[in-house]
Amino acid sequence: MQSWILDESPGNYRFGEIDIPDPAAGGVRVRVVASALNHMDLWVTRGLPKPPVPHVPGADGAGVIESIGEGVTSVAVGDEVVLNPAISCRRCPTCLSGESPLCRSFGILGEHRWGTHSEFVLVPAENVLPKPAELGWAEAAAYPLCHLTAWRMLRRARLVAGESMLVVGVGGGVSSAGLALGLAMGAQVFVTSRDASKRQRALDLGAAGAFDSGEEFPIKSDVVFENVGAATWDRSLRALAPGGRLVTCGGTAGSKVEISLPRLFFKQHEIIGSTMGSYAEFDAVSKVVGSGGAAVAVDEVIDGLEGFPRALERLEAGQQLGKLVLMH
Ligand SMILES: [Zn+2]
Numbered sequence: 001m002q003s004w005i006l007d008e009s010p011g012n013y014r015f016g017e018i019d020i021p022d023p024a025a026g027g028v029r030v031r032v033v034a035s036a037l038n039h040m041d042l043w044v045t046r047g048l049p050k051p052p053v054p055h056v057p058g059a060d061g062a063g064v065i066e067s068i069g070e071g072v073t074s075v076a077v078g079d080e081v082v083l084n085p086a087i088s089c090r091r092c093p094t095c096l097s098g099e100s101p102l103c104r105s106f107g108i109l110g111e112h113r114w115g116t117h118s119e120f121v122l123v124p125a126e127n128v129l130p131k132p133a134e135l136g137w138a139e140a141a142a143y144p145l146c147h148l149t150a151w152r153m154l155r156r157a158r159l160v161a162g163e164s165m166l167v168v169g170v171g172g173g174v175s176s177a178g179l180a181l182g183l184a185m186g187a188q189v190f191v192t193s194r195d196a197s198k199r200q201r202a203l204d205l206g207a208a209g210a211f212d213s214g215e216e217f218p219i220k221s222d223v224v225f226e227n228v229g230a231a232t233w234d235r236s237l238r239a240l241a242p243g244g245r246l247v248t249c250g251g252t253a254g255s256k257v258e259i260s261l262p263r264l265f266f267k268q269h270e271i272i273g274s275t276m277g278s279y280a281e282f283d284a285v286s287k288v289v290g291s292g293g294a295a296v297a298v299d300e301v302i303d304g305l306e307g308f309p310r311a312l313e314r315l316e317a318g319q320q321l322g323k324l325v326l327m328h
C-alpha cells in the first residue's frame with residue numbers, strides 16, 4: 001500500500017510502498033477515504049514518543065471496510081465507517097468497567113500502531129462505527145480524536161447546562177471541539193485566543209465572550225478547559241470561580257506549572273487530568289456530532305495523500321482554525 005512512512009524517530013517522513021498484512025481475528029482492514037492531521041503526527045517525528053519503526057502516522061480517519069478478520073460479525077465488507085483512535089485490550093477489569101483510557105495496554109492509532117495517512121489501516125472491529133450519514137467524509141475524518149478528547153474532558157469536569165466554561169487558546173482541534181460540545185451541553189462558553197480572527201470566529205459560533213490569551217481573563221467560570229499549559233496556567237487558575245474545576249489534556253506551551261496551595265484549598269478548586277476517551281464515550285460523542293449537535297471545524301480539505309507535508313507545515317505554524325483533512 002502507499003503510505004507516509006517514518007523509518008527512524010527522530011526523523012522525517014517519506015512517501016512509499018509498505019506491505020500491510022491481512023486483518024487478524026477480530027480485526028478489520030479499512031480503505032482510508034479521508035484522514036485528518038493531529039499534533040501527534042509531528043511529535044512522533046521528534047521521538048515524543050518513539051514509535052516502533054517503520055511507522056505509519058495518522059490518528060484520525062474514515063473509510064470503507066475492505067476486509068474482515070475471523071469472527072467479525074459487527075461489520076461487513078463495503079460498510080462506510082469512522083475510526084475510533086483510542087484502542088485498548090477490551091478484556092481487562094479496567095476496560096470492562098468502562099474506563100478503557102486507563103487500560104495498561106491503551107494506545108492511540110498512529111502513535112504506537114500504524115495509522116491513517118495511508119491507503120489502508122488495520123483496527124479492531126470494536127474501533128469502527130458506522131459513518132454518520134449526515135457527515136461528509138472530511139467531517140467524519142476530522143472529529144474522532146478531538147471530539148472524543150473534549151467530550152471526556154467535559155464529563156470529567158462535570159460540566160452541566162447553565163454553568164460557565166472558559167476555553168483557553170481556542171483554534172486548535174480539541175479546544176474547538178470543547179467550544180462546540182460545551183455549547184451543545186447548554187453551558188455559557190467563553191474563549192481566549194491571541195488571534196483576533198479566531199476570537200471573532202468563536203463569537204460567530206456562539207461563544208458568549210472572547211478574550212486575549214495574553215491578558216488577564218476577566219471572568220470567574222465554573223470550568224476552565226486547558227491544553228495550553230505553562231503560558232496561560234496561572235491566569236487560567238485565577239479564572240476559576242470558587243469550587244471551579246480546571247480540566248487539562250495537554251501543555252502545548254510548556255509542561256511545568258506552579259500551583260498556589262492556599263488558593264487551591266481556600267477556593268476549593270479541582271485540577272483534573274484527562275486523555276482520549278472510552279468506547280462508550282466515542283459512541284456518545286459520535287451520536288452528538290452525527291446528529292448535527294456539535295459543529296466540526298474543518299480548516300482545509302487537501303486533495304490527495306501527497307499533500308501531507310504541506311498540511312504538516314500549516315499545523316506546525318499554527319495557522320489553522322480547525323482540522324486539516326487529506327482526501328485520499
Ligand atoms: Zn484493558
